[in-house]
Amino acid sequence: MAYIVGLTGGIGSGKSTIANLFSELGVPIVDADVVARDVVAKDSLILEKIIAHFGEEVRLENGELNRSELRKLVFQNEKEKLWLNNLLHPVIREKMLQQLRSVNYPYVLWVVPLLIENKLMKLCDRVLVIDVEPELQILRASRRDSHSVELIKQMIQSQVNRELRLSFADDVIENNLPLEKNVANLKQSVAKLHRTYLHYAKIISR
Numbered sequence: 001m002a003y004i005v006g007l008t009g010g011i012g013s014g015k016s017t018i019a020n021l022f023s024e025l026g027v028p029i030v031d032a033d034v035v036a037r038d039v040v041a042k043d044s045l046i047l048e049k050i051i052a053h054f055g056e057e058v059r060l061e062n063g064e065l066n067r068s069e070l071r072k073l074v075f076q077n078e079k080e081k082l083w084l085n086n087l088l089h090p091v092i093r094e095k096m097l098q099q100l101r102s103v104n105y106p107y108v109l110w111v112v113p114l115l116i117e118n119k120l121m122k123l124c125d126r127v128l129v130i131d132v133e134p135e136l137q138i139l140r141a142s143r144r145d146s147h148s149v150e151l152i153k154q155m156i157q158s159q160v161n162r163e164l165r166l167s168f169a170d171d172v173i174e175n176n177l178p179l180e181k182n183v184a185n186l187k188q189s190v191a192k193l194h195r196t197y198l199h200y201a202k203i204i205s206r
């Protein structure tokens with residue numbers, strides 16, 4: 001099993017941006033969001049179970065899951081949210097573990113937005129947190145998703161707070177400066193961490 005570096009951070013903190021920099025160095029990525037999308041792909045067993053439970057209104061005309069409709073149905077409905085999480089979480093977890101197990105590289109970057117919330121840091125050898133000032137986080141996330149500032153604030157509230165997340169970090173990348181000014185620095189930080197992770201992976205595999 002490869003050495004596992006869990007990468008996490010709040011909504012809009014820059015997880016994908018930083019993960020891409022690792023990927024450019026050849027590091028394999030297992031991305032929880034990608035797996036979560038895959039398990040409910042068109043014609044999948046899980047999608048059919050969701051439709052059997054919530055009705056055809058959660059199926060788009062092209063056969064794919066109507067995510068925004070499903071989100072509306074479970075939003076503020078704890079019972080339905082629990083049902084959905086109980087269905088999805090074990091399948092997503094198993095698929096992620098399968099992907100982590102099949103990595104053929106000294107280490108793997110496991111990108112999980114809710115790493116701390118779902119207590120998955122226990123499965124990591126090391127945790128990298130992308131940290132950003134809340135004002136910038138709100139601005140970037142609302143711009144990217146065309147969501148209201150209010151909604152982004154609610155989403156941030158539903159995640160662990162910044163201090164708690166940082167308390168689990170072995171490494172932190174600060175993503176406060178605008179990309180155009182800071183991309184060279186970020187690349188340098190990523191390259192340094194990359195060397196460190198390769199080194200630790202080698203020690204562990206001995």
Ligand code: ATP
Nearest residue numbers: 011012013014015016017113140144175177178179
């Ligand atoms: P989420 O978990 O919400 O999907 P994320 O943590 O993966 O988000 P990104 O998608 O990398 O975050 O970044 C969020 C948005 O902010 C994107 O539009 C990205 O281009 C932008 N962004 C990231 N870092 C910076 C930066 N340093 N300066 C300006 N914009 C940035």
